[in-house]
Amino acid sequence: MHVTAGYPPSFYNLLTTCPHCPAHNAGKLLPSSCAQEDRLVYSTQYFWVVLCKNRRYHKRQNLFFGHQIPLAETDAVLPPPVISEPLKVRCDDCGEEHSYEPKDLLRAEIETPAYFTPHPLFAD
Secondary structure: OOOOOOOOHHHHHHHHOOOOOHHHHOOOOOHHHOOOHHHOOOOEEEEEEEEOOOHHHHOOOOOOOOOEEEEEEEOOOOOOOOOOOOEEEEOOOOOOEEEEOHHHOEEEEEEOOOOOOOOOOOOO
């Protein structure tokens, strides 16, 4: 049963199509009833990050938070590493290198970077 509220047919296709189910693609089920829904993969990890200090460059990408530079993989509860001196970190996007204090280190849940090399300080 489709409720028509004056929306174009393409709007209803968004509601009823599913890349995994032939029944959805035929328009017979809503995606919320998909048996294949559990196939979705949650591809984020926790990383130690710093925010790039080149705000002017990254402002166009993320106006409110800043560009996160991943340094090392972590988990949700591990305490931050003890760092006694400033870190030199080169941004993976703009290429600038800046110095960061230990207090600048943040834990963030981000999408796993495709090509990631841990910062030398965190390499095992």
